[in-house]
Amino acid sequence: xxxxxxxxxxxxxxxxxxxxxxxxxxxxxxxxxxxxxxxxxxxxxxxxxxxxxxxxxxxxxxxxxxxxxxxxxxxxxxxxxxxxxxxxxxxxxxxxxxxxxxxxxxxxxxxxxxxxxxxxxxxxxxxxxxxxxxxxxxxxxxxxxxxxxxxxxxxxxxxxxxxxxxxxxxxxxxxxxxxxxxxxxxxxxxxxxxxxxxxxxxxxxxxxxxxxxxxxxxxxxxxxxxxxxxxxxxxxxxxxxxxxxxxxxxxxxxxxxxxxxxxxxxxxxxxxxxxxxxxxxxxxxxxxxxxxxxxxxxxxxxxxxxxxxxxxxxxxxxxxxxxxxxxxxxxx
Numbered sequence: 116x117x118x119x120x121x122x123x124x125x126x127x128x129x130x131x132x133x134x135x136x137x138x139x140x141x142x143x144x145x146x147x148x149x150x151x152x153x154x155x156x157x158x159x160x161x162x163x164x165x166x167x168x169x170x171x172x173x174x175x176x177x178x179x180x181x182x183x184x185x186x187x188x189x190x191x192x193x194x195x196x197x198x199x200x201x202x203x204x205x206x207x208x209x210x211x212x213x214x215x216x217x218x219x220x221x222x223x224x225x226x227x228x229x230x231x232x233x234x235x236x237x238x239x240x241x242x243x244x245x246x247x248x249x250x251x252x253x254x255x256x257x258x259x260x261x262x263x264x265x266x267x268x269x270x271x272x273x274x275x276x277x278x279x280x281x282x283x284x285x286x287x288x289x290x291x292x293x294x295x296x297x298x299x300x301x302x303x304x305x306x307x308x309x310x311x312x313x314x315x316x317x318x319x320x321x322x323x324x325x326x327x328x329x330x331x332x333x334x335x336x337x338x339x340x341x342x343x344x345x346x347x348x349x350x351x352x353x354x355x356x357x358x359x360x361x362x363x364x365x366x367x368x369x370x371x372x373x374x375x376x377x378x379x380x381x382x383x384x385x386x387x388x389x390x391x392x393x394x395x396x397x398x399x400x401x402x403x404x405x406x407x408x409x410x411x412x413x414x415x416x417x418x419x420x421x422x423x424x425x426x427x428x429x430x431x432x433x434x435x436x437x438x439x440x441x442x443x444x445x446x447x
Contacts, residue, residue, distance in 0.1 A: 129153030131311030136187020163217030185213030241267030263293030282308025298425030339407025
């Protein structure tokens with residue numbers, strides 16, 4: 116058996132599961148392992164310091180897998196904007212055929228990507244942005260509920276409402292993101308109208324993930340209450356792990372502080388130290404509420420296989436058993 120959806124057909128993958136781009140996490144070893152498991156992995160372009168480094172990371176990934184994988188290009192406000200055009204050119208020159216865009220309007224990227232046969236999966240946090248992206252011609256939508264790690268937007272709509280609300284208006288393939296980590300989530304997403312799921316935090320806690328073992332252990336030990344929402348007063352909300360630094364950021368901003376007052380606390384270089392060195396209080400690091408559903412650190416192959424197998428069993432077993440045949444019922 117297999118679960119086939121519009122997402123698997125359009126994006127050419129075996130299973131309706133994606134590993135979206137994650138800063139400092141979406142590297143060759145993880146992405147190749149996800150691809151080899153039959154899911155869709157994304158390298159994170161801006162994890163690489165320069166466009167040339169991205170080209171090298173793409174080549175490294177190709178050495179580890181012959182399956183499809185993509186590159187994430189996230190465009191967010193930053194103190195020193197990276198050379199997005201150069202990163203985009205590397206993606207095209209490397210022959211990548213799937214790109215995940217996020218953070219802002221994908222329109223400036225679409226002509227170049229589509230002219231080079233690249234399919235674009237655009238991540239958004241609201242129905243209105245998903246509808247806009249669909250009208251612009253993207254090839255798929257990743258709809259991100261309030262449960263997610265990173266930037267959940269400012270509407271605070273959980274997936275249980277956001278996914279079916281988007282499904283009512285989205286005709287292209289749509290994957291559900293935010294709070295997904297197991298077979299129950301995949302089946303729920305499909306029932307709500309999505310064509311698959313995108314997982315970030317769950318893939319962080321895998322054998323092939325390059326982050327420090329302390330971080331993986333913290334995800335396994337943590338529960339669904341272990342996150343903070345920072346930058347809320349600045350209307351640039353981000354969900355991160357609750358630690359000494361993130362709690363201080365919340366306190367300063369809730370007390371009327373501005374970005375300048377927390378800039379040094381939230382510096383990306385500090386967050387990277389968490390993943391590299393394993394000091395959980397070195398900086399802010401991104402994790403979702405799905406942490407409360409993660410209890411082990413499997414290989415990507417084991418994880419994807421388990422989710423798909425258990426999802427098939429849920430659909431054809433427990434859920435199918437709840438549906439009674441009217442004729443059989445009346446005969447009884």
